[in-house]
Structures are given as C-alpha cells and as structure tokens.
Amino acid sequence: MNFNIQRSYIMKKDDQRIIGKEGDAADTAENIKGRAALEVEDSPNTERQTGADTLQKGAYGHDAISSIPEQVQGRVRSRKPEKSIGMGMLYLVGTPIGNLEDMTYRAVRVLKEADLIAAEDTRQTRKLLTHFDISGRLVSYHEHNKQASGPELVRLMSEGQTIALVSDAGLPAISDPGHDLVRLAIEAGVTVVPIPGANAALSALIASGLPTDEFTFIGFLPRDKKDQQRELARLAPAQGTLLFYESPHRVVRTLEQMLESWGDREICLARELTKRYEEFGRGRISGALAHLGEHPPQGEYVVLVEGRSAAETAEAEAAWWKELSLEEHAAHYMGQGLSKKEAIKKTASDRGLPKRDVYNELLQN
Numbered sequence: 001m002n003f004n005i006q007r008s009y010i011m012k013k014d015d016q017r018i019i020g021k022e023g024d025a026a027d028t029a030e031n032i033k034g035r036a037a038l039e040v041e042d043s044p045n046t047e048r049q050t051g052a053d054t055l056q057k058g059a060y061g062h063d064a065i066s067s068i069p070e071q072v073q074g075r076v077r078s079r080k081p082e083k084s085i086g087m088g089m090l091y092l093v094g095t096p097i098g099n100l101e102d103m104t105y106r107a108v109r110v111l112k113e114a115d116l117i118a119a120e121d122t123r124q125t126r127k128l129l130t131h132f133d134i135s136g137r138l139v140s141y142h143e144h145n146k147q148a149s150g151p152e153l154v155r156l157m158s159e160g161q162t163i164a165l166v167s168d169a170g171l172p173a174i175s176d177p178g179h180d181l182v183r184l185a186i187e188a189g190v191t192v193v194p195i196p197g198a199n200a201a202l203s204a205l206i207a208s209g210l211p212t213d214e215f216t217f218i219g220f221l222p223r224d225k226k227d228q229q230r231e232l233a234r235l236a237p238a239q240g241t242l243l244f245y246e247s248p249h250r251v252v253r254t255l256e257q258m259l260e261s262w263g264d265r266e267i268c269l270a271r272e273l274t275k276r277y278e279e280f281g282r283g284r285i286s287g288a289l290a291h292l293g294e295h296p297p298q299g300e301y302v303v304l305v306e307g308r309s310a311a312e313t314a315e316a317e318a319a320w321w322k323e324l325s326l327e328e329h330a331a332h333y334m335g336q337g338l339s340k341k342e343a344i345k346k347t348a349s350d351r352g353l354p355k356r357d358v359y360n361e362l363l364q365n
Contacts, residue, residue, distance in 0.1 A: 087157070088158065089192075091194075092173055093110055093165065093166050094172075102197065107197055108134065113162070115163065116139050116156070118164070118165045119141065119167075120141065120177075122139075126138060141165065146181070153184075154188045158188055158190065165178050170200055171197060174199070174201075175220060198274065200273050200300075200302050201245070204280075204302035205241065205243060208282070209282055211306070213240075215241040218231075218235070218243060232258060233354055236261060236308065239307040240307045241305070241307055242306075245302060248297035248301065251269075255267075255288055260355065263349070265284065266284060267284060267288050267306070268282045270301065270304070271302070273302070321347075321351075326358055326361050329350065330343045330344055344358050
C-alpha cells in the first residue's frame with residue numbers, strides 16, 4: 001500500500017514560486033466570473049465596514065488589526081495578488097471563531113495574496129475581509145454547490161491559481177464541505193497547505209478540565225433519534241474525552257439521550273468561545289440539563305463528555321451477563337421482581353445499548 005508524503009517546502013513568504021505582474025490574478029478571476037460553476041463576488045468599492053454586527057472586536061475594545069506592528073501592516077497591505085507558475089496551491093485558512101483577534105498575521109497575508117478566496121458564506125466572509133482591508137476576489141463553495149464548484153476550483157489550481165479556502169468560523173474542512181475540496185486537490189496533485197488558526201473544539205477542550213491526553217472529536221451527532229442512539233451506543237466504551245458540536249435547538253435533546261445511554265457522566269458545555277460572553281458550564285449531564293431548563297440554550301455549543309473509566313471498562317468486560325442473550329439478561333432482572341420495562345432499562349444500561357433496540361429485539365423474539 002502506498003503512503004504518500006507531501007513536503008510543501010514553505011519559505012518565509014509561502015509563495016516561493018510566485019512570479020508575474022500586478023493585476024494578473026484579477027484578470028484571471030474576471031475571466032471566470034460568468035461561469036455557472038463558481039459564484040464570484042466582486043470586492044465592493046464602498047467605504048470600509050467594521051462588520052461589528054456579526055464579528056466582535058478584541059477583548060479590550062480595539063480592532064485586532066490595530067495590534068499588528070505598523071511595519072507589518074505596511075508590508076502586508078503593499079503586496080498585490082500575483083499569479084503562480086505551474087501547479088497552484090490550496091491554502092486552508094483559519095478564521096476567527098468569535099473575537100477578531102483570533103486572526104493571525106499569516107492568515108491576513110495569505111488572504112491578501114491569494115488569487116481567489118473560496119468561502120462557505122460570502123456575505124459573512126466579506127465582513128471579515130473588509131475589516132482587514134482585504135480586497136480579494138470571493139467565490140462561493142458550500143455544501144449545496146460543491147459538486148460543481150469543487151472540480152472547477154481544482155482546475156484553476158491545476159492551471160496555476162492559488163486558492164484560499166475559509167469557513168464561516170474556525171478551521172475549514174472540519175464539519176464542513178472543505179474536506180471534499182481537500183480530497184479533490186490531493187488527487188489532482190495540488191499542494192495543500194494549512195494556515196493554523198482558532199478551533200472551537202480544541203479551545204473548549206483545553207479549558208474544560210476534562211482529560212486532554214486522549215480525546216475523540218465526533219462533531220455533530222445524527223439528527224435521527226435512532227441513528228443518534230446507535231452512535232452513542234458505539235461510543236459508550238470510549239475512554240478518552242468525547243467532543244461534540246451541537247446547535248441550541250438540539251442540545252437539550254442530545255444531552256437527554258447521553259444521560260439515558262451513558263448515565264450521569266461528567267460534562268462541560270462551552271459556548272460563545274473567544275467572544276465577550278464566553279461561557280463554560282462544568283458538572284454532570286443532569287446538572288447541565290437542569291441549568292438549560294432555567295436558562296434556555298443560546299448560541300452554538302461544544303459539548304465535552306468524559307469517557308468511560310478504565311475500571312468501568314474492566315467491569316463491563318468481566319460482566320456476569322456477557323454470555324447471556326438479551327432475552328436471558330432481561331429475564332434475570334424480571335426474576336428479581338422488576339417489571340418488564342425496568343428489566344429492559346437495566347439490560348440496556350448494562351450493555352450500553354439504547355432501550356429501544358433492546359425492546360425491539362425482545363419483541364421480535
């Protein structure tokens with residue numbers, strides 16, 4: 001089996017292969033503006049906006065860009081997008097998850113120098129670009145147009161164009177369609193370069209108080225209840241910290257399913273990360289549900305849950321019921337005087353299975 005190594009050989013300016021004259025990239029972008037596969041958005045020639053309605057200023061009230069040394073600002077702003085020779089490159093650029101100061105100097109420069117910027121939501125990204133005086137050409141790349149846009153972007157990179165991919169917030173290709181573009185680029189021989197930046201899951205993990213030596217990032221659980229229960233049952237034996245993303249509309253339901261499937265584990269709820277009202281909630285799943293009952297969920301959540309302890313794993317592996325069928329397992333509890341409903345609940349808990357799955361299995365038999 002082949003194991004391919006990519007050595008980007010990134011020099012100080014990241015663009016050691018860059019040549020050409022000012023305006024080449026703009027001309028190239030103009031030529032593709034009318035193509036249906038890419039939705040190109042021109043940079044507005046209006047007065048600079050702050051984007052304060054959705055993007056927050058720094059913790060002390062000043063713009064993030066103002067903290068960049070003057071000589072660095074001058075050098076970055078003086079550079080113009082240029083055309084690269086031969087095969088182009090795909091930059092995966094991390095963007096702020098809340099606070100504009102999450103943006104790195106390198107990310108600002110790469111966005112200024114890219115021939116095209118592929119964005120999940122061009123309206124959201126335009127606010128970020130105007131804040132940092134970035135006048136790059138935007139194209140739309142998201143879940144609903146990736147089948148058409150992805151191959152077209154790869155074609156442009158194969159012809160020498162440099163493309164910077166951004167998501168609405170954080171690192172692209174994590175829980176968004178950027179992953180598909182990365183795969184296409186690699187298959188086409190395009191060099192893929194990560195530009196590190198803020199990430200909600202890891203930011204929440206290091207401040208959660210839960211173990212960081214071993215963890216698993218899950219992202220969003222399935223929406224369908226049965227599929228969600230099946231996934232939680234699969235994750236039940238995991239010993240490392242489990243990281244999830246969840247919306248305010250589904251977080252309570254998800255926590256209820258976790259409580260039913262895993263018991264009352266230690267948990268951390270993180271929201272509004274790096275923003276003015278950043279919040280961490282630490283305790284047990286039952287406590288988190290009680291809190292959300294009094295304070296309705298707001299904003300996107302990172303849900304971090306402790307994994308099963310080594311002692312619990314050893315106990316489960318040596319369980320007395322291991323050689324029993326589901327029917328025999330449930331019959332054991334009913335023989336102790338429990339109702340069928342309670343016996344099914346105990347059986348499901350012992351085995352780390354959803355109650356519904358146990359009930360359906362017994363019903364079929």
